[in-house]
Amino acid sequence: MLIDFTVGNFLSIKDKITLSMLASGIKEHSTTNVFDSGKHKLLKSAAIYGANASGKSNLIKAMIFMRNYIIESAKNKQSGEDIKVIPFLLNSETQKSKSSFEIIIQIKDITYRYGFEIDNKKVHSEWLFQTQKSREIQLFTRELQKIEISEYFKEGKLLGDKTRENALFLSVVAQFNGKIAISILKWFFNLNVMSGLDDIGFMSFTLEQFANVVEKEKIENLLKIFDLGFENLKLLKIPINNHEKTEILPYGAYHGNLIKGSTSELVDVLATHSVFNENNKIIKQIDFPLSLLESDGTQKIISLSGPLIAIFENTSVVVIDELDSRLHPILTKKIIELFHSEINKYNSQLIFATHDTNLLDKDMMRRDQIWFTEKDAYGATDLYSLVEFNMDNGKKVRNDASYEKDYILGKYGAIPYIGEFTNLSEMEK
DSSP states (O other), rough: OOEEEEEEETBBSSEEEEEOOOOOOOOOOTTSSEOOOOSSSSOOOOOOOOEETHHHHHHHHHHHHHHHHHHHHHHOTTTTTTOOOOOOOOTTTGGSSOOEEEEEEEETTTEEEEEEEEOOSSSEEEEEEEEESSSSEEEEEEEETTTEOOOOGGGGTTOOGGOOSSHHHHHHHHHOOOOOHHHHHHHHHHHEEETTTSSSHHHHHHHHHHHHHHHHHHHHHHHHHOOOOOOOEEEEEEGGGGGGTTTSSSOOOOOOOOOTOOEEEEEEEEEEEEOOTSSEEEEEEEEEEHHHHHHHHHHHHHHHHHHHHHHTTOOOOOOOOOOOSSOHEEEEEEEEHHHHTTTTTTEEEEEEOOOOGGGGOTTTTTTTGGGEEOTTSSOOOEEEEEOOOOOOSBBBTTSSHHHHHHHHHTTTTSSSSOOOOOHHHHHHO
């Protein structure tokens, strides 16, 4: 479970900003949008709004970077190899300063606070603390190659000398089967980051699930919620060496997928539709290849259905950039509502960046679930939530405010500034 994520001096992020999944003391949707982790009240979802180039995607890229660097640090980094981190480049001081990353997560009943500071050459500092009851305990701290290991992190003993200056100590300990280190790495493996612009890439995973009878039924039950206009789905397999026009592909075109482990078959999904006569009576059914005749939005929902089922059957954190891309607002809203519903029985968390203002709805979202990114006059990204925002009158946003209307009117900031249109003849001068 994610509690906080903090990043500083990375891409458009100059000063440290924190995305928090801790529920504030407000009361709205407390039985649906919030869950009790045993130690914390946490949010099931968070939406990030902001103008284009305001830093929404860079916040997500920071989470991706931290995830990948932790997973790959010990096994891939060779001595002397540069760390591919990009600091805030619009300031002469930050260009040569360290980038920082810190995350607070809960694994079972233990809270971990882990972070590091790096530049392109080496790890400058690294730390890991845990809170099991009420007191935070240091597991290890690191300053360059000096690593201090407490009695509570015995799995890290004797591994300091095996840690290169461009590798993370936590990753090295996990390589040597440290129990705590492995549990944290597993958490990052389960941090699912998706792009709403490139979601078709998840179709292969969905097709793998679709090949299993039990998983196929789960996917079909999930898709019924979205009412996509077809009767049912079938799995279509065509041998690669016999990729020809058939009756099942009436237009002779096909865009297939390879299921993992298969090199002999192309795989796609057929959507079954009813055919009507002039009296609007069903006379037969016809199968259309999903990749050929269904809309991009339909393909996106089906592509995401497999990952969504997997997410709802585990405790996961999923981060989606441009969630609303190619989706009708009602479908986007339904995906979010699933995370707030009983279907999400293991309390997986959704963090998503979006421009869909229809989701700024007090009947669906709490004020602490709504976040904004905005760049200052010097090109640096700021991040703040609606619950902490001060209006012009100095007061907080009320829970009966019109979030969508007020956001579009610019009352919360985080919108694009559009200059005045000028006469074309003046522009040509």
